[in-house]
Amino acid sequence: xxxxxxxxxxxxxxxxxxxxxxxxxxxxxxxxxxxxxxxxxxxxxxxxxxxxxxxxxxxxxxxxxxxxxxxxxxxxxxxxxxxxxxxxxxxxxxxxxxxxxxxxxxxxxxxxxxxxxxxxxxxxxxxxxxxxxxxxxxxxxxxxxxxxxxxxxxxxxxxxxxxxxxxxxxxxxxxxxxxxxxxxxxxxxxxxxxxxxxxxxxxxxxxxxxxxxxxxxxxxxxxxxxxxxxxxxxxxxxxxxxxxxxxxxxxxxxxxxxxxxxxxxxxxxxxxxxxxxxxxxxxxxxxxxxxxxxxxxxxxxxxxxxxxxxxxxxxxxxxxxxxxxxxxxxxxxxxxxxxxxxxxxxxxxxxxxxxxxxxxxxxxxxxxxxxxxxxxxxxxxxxxxxxxxxxxxxxxxxxxxxxxxxxxxxxxxxxxxxxxxxxxxxxxxxxxxxxxxxxxxxxxxxxxxxxxxxxxxxxxxxxxxxxxxxxxxxxxxxxxxxxxxxxxxxxxxxxxxxxxxxxxxxxxxxxxxxxxx
Amino acid sequence: xxxxxxxxxxxxxxxxxxxxxxxxxxxxxxxxxxxxxxxxxxxxxxxxxxxxxxxxxxxxxxxxxxxxxxxxxxxxxxxxxxxxxxxxxxxxxxxxxxxxxxxxxxxxxxxxxxxxxxxxxxxxxxxxxxxxxxxxxxxxxxxxxxxxxxxxxxxxxxxxxxxxxxxxxxxxxxxxxxxxxxxxxxxxxxxxxxxxxxxxxxxxxxxxxxxxxxxxxxxxxxxxxxxxxxxxxxxxxxxxxxxxxxxxxxxxxxxxxxxxxxxxxxxxxxxxxxxxxxxxxxxxxxxxxxxxxxxxxxxxxxxxxxxxxxxxxxxxxxxxxxxxxxxxxxxxxxxxxxxx
Numbered sequence: 001x002x003x004x005x006x007x008x009x010x011x012x013x014x015x016x017x018x019x020x021x022x023x024x025x026x027x028x029x030x031x032x033x034x035x036x037x038x039x040x041x042x043x044x045x046x047x048x049x050x051x052x053x054x055x056x057x058x059x060x061x062x063x064x065x066x067x068x069x070x071x072x073x074x075x076x077x078x079x080x081x082x083x084x085x086x087x088x089x090x091x092x093x094x095x096x097x098x099x100x101x102x103x104x105x106x107x108x109x110x111x112x113x114x115x116x117x118x119x120x121x122x123x124x125x126x127x128x129x130x131x132x133x134x135x136x137x138x139x140x141x142x143x144x145x146x147x148x149x150x151x152x153x154x155x156x157x158x159x160x161x162x163x164x165x166x167x168x169x170x171x172x173x174x175x176x177x178x179x180x181x182x183x184x185x186x187x188x189x190x191x192x193x194x195x196x197x198x199x200x201x202x203x204x205x206x207x208x209x210x211x212x213x214x215x216x217x218x219x220x221x222x223x224x225x226x227x228x229x230x231x232x233x234x235x236x237x238x239x240x241x242x243x244x245x246x247x248x249x250x251x252x253x254x255x256x257x258x259x260x261x262x263x264x265x266x267x268x269x270x271x272x273x274x275x276x277x278x279x280x281x282x283x284x285x286x287x288x289x290x291x292x293x294x295x296x297x298x299x300x301x302x303x304x305x306x307x308x309x310x311x312x313x314x315x316x317x318x319x320x321x322x323x324x325x326x327x328x329x330x331x332x333x334x335x336x337x338x339x340x341x342x343x344x345x346x347x348x349x350x351x352x353x354x355x356x357x358x359x360x361x362x363x364x365x366x367x368x369x370x371x372x373x374x375x376x377x378x379x380x381x382x383x384x385x386x387x388x389x390x391x392x393x394x395x396x397x398x399x400x401x402x403x404x405x406x407x408x409x410x411x412x413x414x415x416x417x418x419x420x421x422x423x424x425x426x427x428x429x430x431x432x433x434x435x436x437x438x439x440x441x442x443x444x445x446x447x448x449x450x451x452x453x454x455x456x457x458x459x460x461x462x463x464x465x466x467x468x469x470x471x472x473x474x475x476x477x478x479x480x481x482x483x484x485x486x487x488x489x490x491x492x493x494x495x496x497x498x499x500x501x502x503x504x505x506x507x508x509x510x511x512x513x514x515x516x517x
Numbered sequence: 518x519x520x521x522x523x524x525x526x527x528x529x530x531x532x533x534x535x536x537x538x539x540x541x542x543x544x545x546x547x548x549x550x551x552x553x554x555x556x557x558x559x560x561x562x563x564x565x566x567x568x569x570x571x572x573x574x575x576x577x578x579x580x581x582x583x584x585x586x587x588x589x590x591x592x593x594x595x596x597x598x599x600x601x602x603x604x605x606x607x608x609x610x611x612x613x614x615x616x617x618x619x620x621x622x623x624x625x626x627x628x629x630x631x632x633x634x635x636x637x638x639x640x641x642x643x644x645x646x647x648x649x650x651x652x653x654x655x656x657x658x659x660x661x662x663x664x665x666x667x668x669x670x671x672x673x674x675x676x677x678x679x680x681x682x683x684x685x686x687x688x689x690x691x692x693x694x695x696x697x698x699x700x701x702x703x704x705x706x707x708x709x710x711x712x713x714x715x716x717x718x719x720x721x722x723x724x725x726x727x728x729x730x731x732x733x734x735x736x737x738x739x740x741x742x743x744x745x746x747x748x749x750x751x752x753x754x755x756x757x758x759x760x761x762x763x764x765x766x767x768x769x770x771x772x773x774x775x776x777x778x779x780x781x782x783x784x785x786x787x788x789x790x791x792x793x794x795x796x797x798x799x800x801x802x803x804x805x806x807x808x809x810x811x812x813x814x815x816x817x818x819x820x821x822x823x824x825x826x827x828x829x830x831x832x833x834x835x836x837x838x839x840x841x842x843x844x845x846x847x848x849x850x851x852x853x854x855x856x857x
Contacts, residue, residue: 336742354736368730368741371723378721
C-alpha cells in the first residue's frame with residue numbers, strides 16, 4: 001500500500017499503461033546487454049530506473065525511444081504493438097528521451113535549439129517572433145531566466161539542461177524519459193526540475209527517470225525498476241523500499257562501507273600553502289593550507305570559483321596575484337608542466353572533454369601525462385604495457401578488451417583509468433574535481449577507498465564535489481567558497497550540511513575566512 | 518507473445534578481426550589492385566623503367582605528404598606547401614645563379630643552395646606554425662594566407678616570368694634527380710629514408726604520441742601537460758623541412774621555377790595522406806599509408822598514360838574519385854566503431 005506522504009498512485013491510473021517493453025533483449029555483436037527485460041510506464045506516474053553503470057539502463061531507454069532496435073521482444077504503446085524504427089518515429093508518438101550527454105548545437109541560440117528541425121515558418125521564412133515568444137514561455141514555466149537569444153556555448157551546463165527540458169516540453173512529450181538529468185544540476189536547480197516533473201505528472205505525462213541517486217528516487221519517483229547486469233531485478237513501489245534496499249538490489253551485495261575510515265591528523269606538516277590568490281572576476285584573495293595525508297574538501301555552489309581557484313593553482317589559469325608554497329618554499333607554477341614538476345596533479349571533472357582520448361585504447365591514455373617516464377627518445381611499449389597491467393590491477397579497471405577504445409567504457413571505468421593516468425606521475429598532491437560524477441554507487445565506493453589509500457600513503461588530496469555525502473564522508477576539513485572567496489574552513493563537527501550551506505550562500509558574512517571547530 | 522522481428526537491424530560492433538585488418542591494409546590492397554590493372558592493360562607497366570619512373574615521380578609528392586601526415590595527425594592542415602615549394606625553388610635558383618660568379622659552378626654552390634632550401638623550409642614552416650598557434654588563428658586561414666604570399670614572392674622574383682638555373686650548375690646538380698645507387702634512383706632512396714624517419718618519429722617517440730593526442734583532443738592534451746603550441750609548431754616545421762627536401766630533388770629535374778611551379782601540390786599531398794588512412798580531423802595518422810597513397814596517385818596517372826581507354830586529361834577526375842571513395846570507406850568504418 002502506498003504511503004500518503006509519497007505521491008500515491010491513483011488506482012484509476014493503474015490501468016493506464018502507456019508504453020511497455022516486453023521481454024526486451026539486446027545484443028551488440030556477440031555481447032548481450034539486455035536479457036528479457038519488461039517495464040511498464042503509466043500515465044501520470046514517475047517511474048525510476050535504477051542500476052549501476054553498465055546495467056543496461058541507457059540501452060533500455062534507447063530502445064524504448066527508438067534510438068536502438070531490440071534484438072527480440074516488443075514495444076506496446078496504448079495496448080497496440082509498435083515499432084519505433086528510429087527516434088523520430090518515437091518522438092512522433094510522443095516518446096522523448098533527454099540524453100545524459102546534452103545534444104544542443106553550441107553555436108546556435110536557445111530558441112534556435114528549442115525549435116531545431118521544427119522551425120515555425122511563415123510562408124518561406126522563419127517566424128522568429130513566434131518562436132522567441134514560445135521559447136520564452138517554456139523557459140518561464142521552468143523558472144529558467146535564460147535569454148532565448150543567448151548562445152548555448154555561453155550557458156552554464158545546468159542552464160543547458162533546462163534548455164533540453166524546454167525543448168522536450170515544446171515537443172509535447174507525453175512519455176518523457178530523462179537519462180540522469182541531475183548529474184550536472186545544483187541543489188536548487190534539481191528542485192526546479194522536480195517541480196516541473198511533478199507538474200508534468202499531474203498533467204498525465206508518463207515519466208521514466210534514470211538516476212543513481214537514491215535520494216532523488218525517494219523524492220520524486222512513484223515506482224522503481226532495478227536493473228543489474230542487463231536483467232530485471234525487481235519493480236516495486238518506492239514507498240516500500242528503503243534506500244539501503246535499493247542500493248543492495250542495484251549492486252547485488254551489501255556495500256559494507258561506503259567511505260574509508262579516516263583519522264585526521266591536523267598537526268601533520270603543511271605541504272601546500274596558497275596565499276592571497278586572485279583570478280580576475282573569479283577568485284578573490286583565496287588562502288589555505290593543505291597538510292600531508294589530508295583530504296581537504298572544497299564546497300560551494302556552481303560559480304563560487306572553486307574550479308577557477310584550482311586551475312589558477314596548477315597554472316591552467318592566470319593568477320592576477322598571490323603566491324604558492326610547497327613544503328614551505330615558494331614555487332612558481334605557471335603551467336601544468338610546472339605543477340607536475342612540483343608534484344601536483346589535477347583530475348579534471350570533464351573526463352570525456354579534457355581527461356581521456358576517447359578514440360584511443362587504454363595504453364596511450366594511461367601514459368600520456370607521464371610520457372617522459374616511458375622513454376625520452378623512444379617510447380618503451382613494454383614498460384607501457386607493464387604499467388597498464390599494474391594500473392588495471394591497482395584500480396580494478398574492468399575492460400573486456402584492452403584494445404577497445406576508452407570511449408566505449410562505462411563512466412566508472414573511465415574515471416578509474418583517469419585516476420590511474422594521473423597517478424602515473426606519482427604526485428604528492430592530487431586535486432580531484434568531481435570524482436564520481438555519473439558513476440554508480442558500487443564504483444563510487446571503490447573510488448572513495450582509492451582516495452583513502454592515497455592519503456594513507458602520505459599523499460594529500462583536494463576534493464571538489466557538489467555531492468554532499470561525498471564531501472562529508474571523505475573530507476577531513478572543508479573549505480567553503482562563495483562569490484570567489486573562501487568564506488569558511490570547517491573542521492570536526494563543524495563539517496555538516498547546514499554549516500556548508502550557510503557559508504556557501506554567504507549568510508555567514510563576508511568578514512573573511514572563519515574557522516569552525 | 519510473438520516477438521517483433523520486422524525491424525531487426527542489429528548494430529554490428531567491431532569484434533576485432535576483419536574490418537580492422539581491412540582498414541589497415543586497404544590502401545595496400547588498392548595499390549596491388551592498381552598494379553594488376555596496369556599489368557593487364559599494358560605489359561610495359563611492370564618494366565623496370567616504368568616502375569622506376571612511377572616511384573621517382575611519387576617520391577616528390579610523397580616526401581611532402583610525409584610532412585603533411587604530421588600536420589594532419591596533430592589536427593592541423595597546411596595549404597601552403599605547393600607555393601612554398603615554388604618559392605624555395607625560386608630562391609635556390611636565384612642564389613645559386615648569383616653564387617656562380619664568386620664560387621663558380623661547383624659542388625659548393627649547390628651545397629649552399631641546399632642549405633638555403635633547408636633554412637627557408639624550416640623558417641616557412643615555423644611561420645605557419647607560430648602564427649596559427651600563438652596568433653590563435655585557424656591553420657586553414659594562416660596557410661591559405663601564406664600560400665598566396667609564397668606564390669606571389671616567386672612570381673615577383675621571376676618578374677612574372679621564369680627563373681632558370683645556370684646551365685653549368687645544372688650539370689653538377691643533375692645527379693640528385695637522375696642519379697642512382699645500386700640501380701635505385703636517388704629520389705626513391707631519399708623518399709624511403711624520409712618515410713622511415715617519419716615512421717619512427719610518429720610511431721615510436723613521445724613527440725609522435727603527442728601529435729596523436731593533440732589531434733585526437735587538444736583539450737585532453739593540454740590537461741596532460743603537453744606543450745600543445747610547441748608540438749603543433751614543430752609539425753609545421755617538419756612539413757617545411759619535407760618541402761625543402763622535395764624541392765632539393767625537384768630543382769635539378771626542371772631547372773626552373775615560375776609562378777606555375779607547384780600549383781595544386783598541396784592538394785595532392787593532402788590527398789595522398791587521406792588515401793593512406795590518416796584522419797583529416799586528426800588523431801590518427803599512418804606514414805606507410807601516406808607513402809602508398811602517393812604511389813597510388815602517381816600510378817593512376819601512369820596507367821592512364823599507358824591506355825587509350827580513358828583520356829589522360831581525365832587524370833584529375835580519376836584521382837578525385839579515388840580520394841572521395843577512400844574517405845567514404847574510412848568514414849564507414851569509423852561510424853561502425855562508434856555506434857553502440
